[in-house]
Structure formats: structure tokens, C-alpha cells
Amino acid sequence: MAAFNYFKNMYDVDMKPRLLRTLIKERVPDDKHPFENPAELSTVVSLIKTHGLLSESFSKSTDQKLLDNWKSAVDSWVERVLLLVSNNMPDKCWAGICLLGMTCQECSSDRFLASYTLWFHKLLPHIQSPGDSHFVKVASCASVSDLFTRLGGFPNIKKDGTSHAGKLIQPVLKLLNDDSSEAIWEGAIQMLCTIITYFPSSVHRHYDSAEVAIASKLLSGKCGVDMLKKLAHCLALLPKSRGDEDSWSLMIQKILLLLNAHLNDAFQGLEEEGKCKEAVRLLVPPGKDLPPPLGAQILSGEASDNSTRKSEQSLMSSVSMLMLCCCTMLTSSYPVQVNVPVRSLLVLVERVLMVDGSVPHALSAFMTSMQQELICSELPVLHLHSLELLIAIIKGTRSQLLPYAASIVRLITAYFKRCALPELRIKVYSITRILLISMGVGMAVCLAQEVINNAFVDLNLITNESVGASASTNLEASSEALLQPCHRKRKHGTSIGYPEEQHDHSGLQVAAPILAISPISVKIAALEALEAVLTVGGALKSESWRSDVDLLLIKTATNSLKWGWASEEKSIFQKNEPTGIWVDFQLAALRALLSSLLSSVRVRPPYLSQGLELFRRGKQETGTKLAEFCAHALLALEAPQFLSQLVLLWAQRVHQIMQVMYLHQARMSW
Known part of the structure; x- marks a missing residue:
């Protein structure tokens, strides 16, 4: 009859103890049967996390008999896991250690607080014992890290946690100093980082030994890149222990x-x-x-020779x-x-x-x-x-940072002139954006011109290789229109890179372009930096470059959308660029355009009508990020227009009232 004892649905609490017992019986190894399929554990862990089988969480109205049944099922689970942890077979011991780490994360707070000391002492020998296999040690380090991560969430037992963590420091350092397996080094470093994060005072007495162990591994030249990053992270955390x-x-x-x-x-x-x-x-x-x-x-003489x-x-x-x-x-x-x-x-x-x-x-x-x-x-x-x-x-x-802002500006300005690799240019644009946002108008005064010079180079380099002939003609015409006021004279030469800046009478400085086309990722970074310039310093008196930047942004936004919107697969900007980054470029161009339109505080934006048309067209691309942003842009732009109309009507009404009062006073004087 038990086969027909249905529960309500997948959310019914009655399902949880039944499913947990089924997993223990059919999928978790025991002492009698061989452990044939280690991959089965991933299914067990997934089911336990998905359904919260160890959480023992229930509503007040839950039946006491059901609660006792669930508690009994979790007791059976813990008993089976601890038996596996103590098993002499390495594969079963490994399975038990992995499941115990997961149990530390998933069980109820009451059960964890009642059991963590026992669980810790079950795991500790596997870290201390030199005879255990490598994969058992690695699993032990991971499970102990899980235990201490959970333990760090209970401030009232900080002292007990520190005491337990102190027993681990010497075994962890021994693993770092003696063992030749990078997997064990990684587990030991992860455990040490967890202890420093949650129980830093436990490392205080072993600070110098920990520094020696971490630094020697970091500088040994024997570790892979991922391991080196973990060692560097741990060394940086070490001062927290004091x-x-x-x-x-x-x-x-x-x-x-x-x-x-x-x-x-x-x-x-x-x-x-x-x-x-x-x-x-x-x-x-x-x-x-x-x-x-x-x-x-x-360093000994041999160590010094190795170092040299x-x-x-x-x-x-x-x-x-x-x-x-x-x-x-x-x-x-x-x-x-x-x-x-x-x-x-x-x-x-x-x-x-x-x-x-x-x-x-x-x-x-x-x-x-x-x-x-x-x-x-x-x-x-x-x-x-x-x-x-x-x-x-x-x-x-x-x-x-304030006293050193000028030094950073000089450094960025000098490096921009010699930086040609796309990844590096993206990073420099990112730095300028962070500086502009964090330091405000003062930084905008210093960096705006440099950002604009380089953005003109990266956004205007479009040739016949990237778009069709008609598109190229349009872009060349737009580029000529952009650069015409500058009266720029091109230097003759064959060097690739960024020659000296060339100044024009209007104040706009345009660096001579490199010969290769800037990738779209660089163009996106340039647009984001321009957006920051306009957001932070767009209201400043900047007539020397403002009109050129506004024209550049409306042209860039128009051209980014001219050959296909985000939903049209035919849009091609560069042959080797993925479609996703094309959408990002369109969004970056529209964001920069919106900043251009909103930052014109003293006069009506010169390209407002064209910008509104672009945003209205983009809003029709239903279900895309582009449509979502264009809807936001229209709200941002149309609200000021509405307010300006109200202000105009109010001003007209006040003017009418003043005229009536003036006429009334004139009549009284007559």
C-alpha cells in the first residue's frame, strides 16, 4: 500500500523525508556494497540542494509525526555519511567527506550547531594524516572550508570557532611546505583563506610561518597561473590575521x-x-x-643561484x-x-x-x-x-588620491599616446571613466580633451573593409564634416602608432589615426568614456569641443543603426565581430547620445529631433535591451520638454498678468 501513498505535489513536506530515504538506500554507498559510480554523487547533491532535503524547515501547522519522520531521515543521512568518512576504502571515504561538506552547507542551523564539533573532529585526521591519498586530502580541505564558512555566520560561537581553526594552521602549512601536489596546495590555500576571513586571530601565532610558506610557493616558479592567483590572494589577506x-x-x-x-x-x-x-x-x-x-x-648560496x-x-x-x-x-x-x-x-x-x-x-x-x-x-x-x-x-x-591626481592625469595622457593594443586601450578608457565618475568636474577639466582626442581616432576609423561601399561613402562624408572645422594638416610618415597631437584653431585636438581599424570593443570603451565626460563635465563651458563631440555622437549612433537594428541579422560592422558585441555597440552609442542631449543645459540640444527619432525607432524593437533603453531615453528627454512647455505657458501667463496690471495702473494714473 505504501506504493500508493501519494503526496500532494512537489512542494509537499511529506515528500522530503521519503525522497531522502530513497537516496540513502539506492544512491549513497555503504559498507557492504562496492562504490561503482562516483558520478552518482553529483545527482544526489543536486537533488538535496534543489528540494532542501536536509533543511528541516517547515510551517507551524506541520504535523508532529511528519516532523519526527523528517528528523529521523536526516539522522539516517548523517549516520551514513559519518560511516563513509571513517571507511578505510579511499573512494568511499572520499564520498563521505564530500557529502559531509555539503551537509555542513545544507542542514538546519540547530543541527549544525549541535554537530559541528563532532564533524570537525571527523575531518581533522584526514588533513593531519600523511598516509591518506591525495584526493581524500583535497576533499577534506574543501569540506573543512565549507564547515568554517558556515561557522563564520554565527558570531556567538566565534571563540569556539577560533579554537578549532587554530588546530588547523600547522597541518595546513605542512601541506604547503611538504607536499608536491598542486591540487593539495590549492585546497590548503583555500582553507587558509577561509580561516583568515572568518577567524583571523587563529592565525596570529603562526603569522611568520604562514608568510614564509605562501611567499616561497608564490616565488618558486613551480605553480600554474590559477594557483599563483590563489597564493597572491592569500598573501594579501594575511595581514588581517593581526x-x-x-x-x-x-x-x-x-x-x-x-x-x-x-x-x-x-x-x-x-x-x-x-x-x-x-x-x-x-x-x-x-x-x-x-x-x-x-x-x-x-637565501642560502644554492637558493641565491637558483634565483639569479x-x-x-x-x-x-x-x-x-x-x-x-x-x-x-x-x-x-x-x-x-x-x-x-x-x-x-x-x-x-x-x-x-x-x-x-x-x-x-x-x-x-x-x-x-x-x-x-x-x-x-x-x-x-x-x-x-x-x-x-x-x-x-x-x-x-x-x-x-587627491594630492596625486595630477600625476595620474599626466601618466594617462602619456600612455594614451603610445598605447595601441585594443585590450590596453579599453583598460585606459575604463580608468578615465572611473576617474571622471569618482573625482567629478575637476577631473573632467583635466581629462576631457584627452578622452575626446582618442575617441575621435577610435570612432572615425571606418573603411571599405568593414561596411559596404555606400555605407563607407556616408561615413567618410560624415568624418569630413566632423573634422572640417579643425583645419587639420596630416603629417606624412610611415610609423604606426599615435604621433604628436595636432592642434587646431577651435581648440579640438585630434590625434593622427593608427592604420588599423579599432575593434568594436574599443569603440564601446571610447563611447562609455565620452558618456562619462558629458555626464560629469557636459554643463561646463566647453564650446571648443562640444559641437564636434555632439556631431560625432549623433553620426555614430545613426551609423550604428543605419545598417540593421539589433533584431536584424543582416547588420554587419566588421566581419570578425560577433553579433552580441554589435548590440552592445548600438547601446553604447545611444547611451552616449542621450548624455549628449541631456547635458546641454544652456541651449536646446542641436540634434534633439534626430535623437528623438532614433529613440522612437529603437523603442519599436520590442523585447530587446535596445527597446528598453530607448523607452527610458524617451522618458528622460520628453519630460524636460514637457516641463519646458509648462514653464513657457507659465511665463506667458505671467506676462499677460503683468500687462493687465500695467494697463490698470496706467488707467488709474490717468
């Missing part, structure tokens, strides 16, 4: 000094000698001693990871306020960005062609990490 300003400042000082030393080795023969001393002078003022090296390592023989590729990888570590330190929360060495960070960023692989004639004796080739191949990635570090400086320092 939570004072001195620990944070000392850590970033050590990282920057090591970073500077690596740059000395990598850039030997590519830059003047004085560059390597400036950062050290800023980090270690005269009369002060150098701090101990990162990880407090005293480290390949340029490994050196560049270390530099990138140290920069990533700085990014995490600058953007992660910290218990106390700290003083960021902004000037030293900017010097290192500038040092990297100003190296383009060219060898000064005076230093050519120190550089072979093979070395130059290898360094030039790694420089784009290094520049990208430097730009990421600059973004982290801007986001992390906030008001501390």
Missing part, C-alpha cells in the same frame, strides 16, 4: 620592494638606471633600515602576481584605516607602462635580441596588470 596598520603597511612595503627588485632584473637594458632607485627612495626614507625580505627568507638563474618568463609571472597581490590589498576591506603608499605605487606603475621594449642606444650592450624578443612578448600582460593596479589604487585610496 588587524593592525603596521602589519598591512609592512606587508605592502615588502611586496613593493620585491616587485621593484624583479623589475630591475626584467628591465635591465630597457630603461635608465635612475628608475630603479626612485621607488626604493620613496619606500625606505633616508636613515631607515630596509625591512626583512618577503617571507623573511635568508630564474628565467625572464618566470620573473614576469612573479611581477604580475605581486601586482595582483597589491590590487587585493588595496581593494579588500581591512579592520582599521591605513595609509597607502600611493606615490610609491604610482612610480612602479609608471615605470612599467613607460617600457615598450625599445632599447636605448646607450644601453644596447646590455640587451640581446633574444632577451628583447622574450620581454616584448610578455610586456602586454605586464602592462595590463599595471593598469589593473592603477584601477585598484583609484578605487582603494579614495580621498588619499
Whole structure:
């Protein structure tokens, strides 16, 4: 009869204990039968998470008999899982450990608080024991991380959690120092990051040992990129275990000094000698001693030889990871306020960005062609990490950045002229956008012209290769119309890149274009930066460039939509660009156009009627992001028009009243 004991539907609480018992019976291994299909566990985990089979959550009206039945089913589940964790067969032990980690996440709060100590002591031996297999250790690290993540959500048991976490630090460091498996290193680092995040004081006594273990792995040259990123993230979190300003400042000082030393080795023969001393002078003022090296390592003669023989590729990888570590330190929360060495960070960023692989004639004796080739191949990635570090400086320092704003503007202006790779140009546009939004009108005054110069280059480079002949003719005509007021004289030459800016009588500076067409992703970044310029500084007195920018944006928006809307597959901008990015370009062009129309506060926007027509046409593309934005744009544009009409009617009415009063007074005087 039990086969016909139906429940109401898939939301019925009565289903949960029955389904859980079925899983225990049919899909979870036990002591008697071999574990034939490990992939079956993923189905078990999915069903438990989807239906909340371990949650024991119910309404007040739930029948007590049903509650007892569900509790009994979860008890059976936990009992089976713990039996597997203690099993001598590695595959069954691994299955039990994985399921116990999932149980820590999914069970009810009451059950977790009553059981976490027992579960922890079941998992701890698998991390401490050197005899367990690698995949059992990896699963144990993951499950312990799950346990401590859940435990960190209960502030009232912080002391007990810290006590348990303290028992793990030495085993975790032992895994990092002794084992040769990168999978185990990854599990140990993940567990250490979890402990530092939720129970930082448990690491306090082992701080120096942890720094040595993490730094040695980070600089060993034996780890893959993903592992290096996790190590850099963990090293950046480590000062939280002490939570004072001195620990944070000392850590970033050590990282920057090591970073500077690596740059000395990598850039030997590519830059003047004085560059390597400036950062050290800023980090270690005269009369002060150098701090101990990162990880407090005293290198033996053999270790020193290995360090000097480290390949340029490994050196560049270390530099990138140290920069990533700085990014995490600058953007992660910290218990106390700290003083960021902004000037030293900017010097290192500038040092990297100003190296383009060219060898000064005076230093050519120190550089072979093979070395130059290898360094030039790694420089784009290094520049990208430097730009990421600059973004982290801007986001992390906030008001501390103000005294250095002029230095950042000079750096961006200089780098824009020599930056030609699409990925790097996108990142620079992103930096200018962040600066404009975060620092406001003052930054707009300084950066607007540079953004506009480069945006004209990236948005106007369209040739016959990208669109049809008729479209190309239209775009060429529009480009001529845009640039006609500038009276620009083109320099003759064969160099690819950005020559010196050329000034015109109207004040608009237009950089000579590069020979290759800018990808759509670069055009999108340029439009977003222009949108930020107009949003922040569009109301300023900017007649020297405003009319040209307004014309550029209306032409760009019109041309982006002229050969097909988002819903039409025939729209083609560049042959190798995906359709999705074309839609993004259309949206970016319309957003920039809307900013252009809304920021004209003193006069009626010159292209308002054309813009309204574009937005009305776009609104008809029902069900697309384009239609949603165009509807928003029409509301934003039509509301001011409506208000202006009300103001005009009000002004006319006041004028009529004033005329009546004047006539009345005139009659009285007669």
C-alpha cells in the first residue's frame, strides 16, 4: 500500500523525508556494497540542494509525526555519511567527506550547531594524516572550508570557532611546505583563506610561518597561473590575521620592494638606471633600515643561484602576481584605516607602462635580441596588470588620491599616446571613466580633451573593409564634416602608432589615426568614456569641443543603426565581430547620445529631433535591451520638454498678468 501513498505535489513536506530515504538506500554507498559510480554523487547533491532535503524547515501547522519522520531521515543521512568518512576504502571515504561538506552547507542551523564539533573532529585526521591519498586530502580541505564558512555566520560561537581553526594552521602549512601536489596546495590555500576571513586571530601565532610558506610557493616558479592567483590572494589577506596598520603597511612595503627588485632584473637594458632607485627612495626614507625580505627568507648560496638563474618568463609571472597581490590589498576591506603608499605605487606603475621594449642606444650592450624578443612578448600582460593596479589604487585610496591626481592625469595622457593594443586601450578608457565618475568636474577639466582626442581616432576609423561601399561613402562624408572645422594638416610618415597631437584653431585636438581599424570593443570603451565626460563635465563651458563631440555622437549612433537594428541579422560592422558585441555597440552609442542631449543645459540640444527619432525607432524593437533603453531615453528627454512647455505657458501667463496690471495702473494714473 505504501506504493500508493501519494503526496500532494512537489512542494509537499511529506515528500522530503521519503525522497531522502530513497537516496540513502539506492544512491549513497555503504559498507557492504562496492562504490561503482562516483558520478552518482553529483545527482544526489543536486537533488538535496534543489528540494532542501536536509533543511528541516517547515510551517507551524506541520504535523508532529511528519516532523519526527523528517528528523529521523536526516539522522539516517548523517549516520551514513559519518560511516563513509571513517571507511578505510579511499573512494568511499572520499564520498563521505564530500557529502559531509555539503551537509555542513545544507542542514538546519540547530543541527549544525549541535554537530559541528563532532564533524570537525571527523575531518581533522584526514588533513593531519600523511598516509591518506591525495584526493581524500583535497576533499577534506574543501569540506573543512565549507564547515568554517558556515561557522563564520554565527558570531556567538566565534571563540569556539577560533579554537578549532587554530588546530588547523600547522597541518595546513605542512601541506604547503611538504607536499608536491598542486591540487593539495590549492585546497590548503583555500582553507587558509577561509580561516583568515572568518577567524583571523587563529592565525596570529603562526603569522611568520604562514608568510614564509605562501611567499616561497608564490616565488618558486613551480605553480600554474590559477594557483599563483590563489597564493597572491592569500598573501594579501594575511595581514588581517593581526588587524593592525603596521602589519598591512609592512606587508605592502615588502611586496613593493620585491616587485621593484624583479623589475630591475626584467628591465635591465630597457630603461635608465635612475628608475630603479626612485621607488626604493620613496619606500625606505633616508636613515631607515630596509625591512626583512618577503617571507623573511635568508637565501642560502644554492637558493641565491637558483634565483639569479630564474628565467625572464618566470620573473614576469612573479611581477604580475605581486601586482595582483597589491590590487587585493588595496581593494579588500581591512579592520582599521591605513595609509597607502600611493606615490610609491604610482612610480612602479609608471615605470612599467613607460617600457615598450625599445632599447636605448646607450644601453644596447646590455640587451640581446633574444632577451628583447622574450620581454616584448610578455610586456602586454605586464602592462595590463599595471593598469589593473592603477584601477585598484583609484578605487582603494579614495580621498588619499587627491594630492596625486595630477600625476595620474599626466601618466594617462602619456600612455594614451603610445598605447595601441585594443585590450590596453579599453583598460585606459575604463580608468578615465572611473576617474571622471569618482573625482567629478575637476577631473573632467583635466581629462576631457584627452578622452575626446582618442575617441575621435577610435570612432572615425571606418573603411571599405568593414561596411559596404555606400555605407563607407556616408561615413567618410560624415568624418569630413566632423573634422572640417579643425583645419587639420596630416603629417606624412610611415610609423604606426599615435604621433604628436595636432592642434587646431577651435581648440579640438585630434590625434593622427593608427592604420588599423579599432575593434568594436574599443569603440564601446571610447563611447562609455565620452558618456562619462558629458555626464560629469557636459554643463561646463566647453564650446571648443562640444559641437564636434555632439556631431560625432549623433553620426555614430545613426551609423550604428543605419545598417540593421539589433533584431536584424543582416547588420554587419566588421566581419570578425560577433553579433552580441554589435548590440552592445548600438547601446553604447545611444547611451552616449542621450548624455549628449541631456547635458546641454544652456541651449536646446542641436540634434534633439534626430535623437528623438532614433529613440522612437529603437523603442519599436520590442523585447530587446535596445527597446528598453530607448523607452527610458524617451522618458528622460520628453519630460524636460514637457516641463519646458509648462514653464513657457507659465511665463506667458505671467506676462499677460503683468500687462493687465500695467494697463490698470496706467488707467488709474490717468
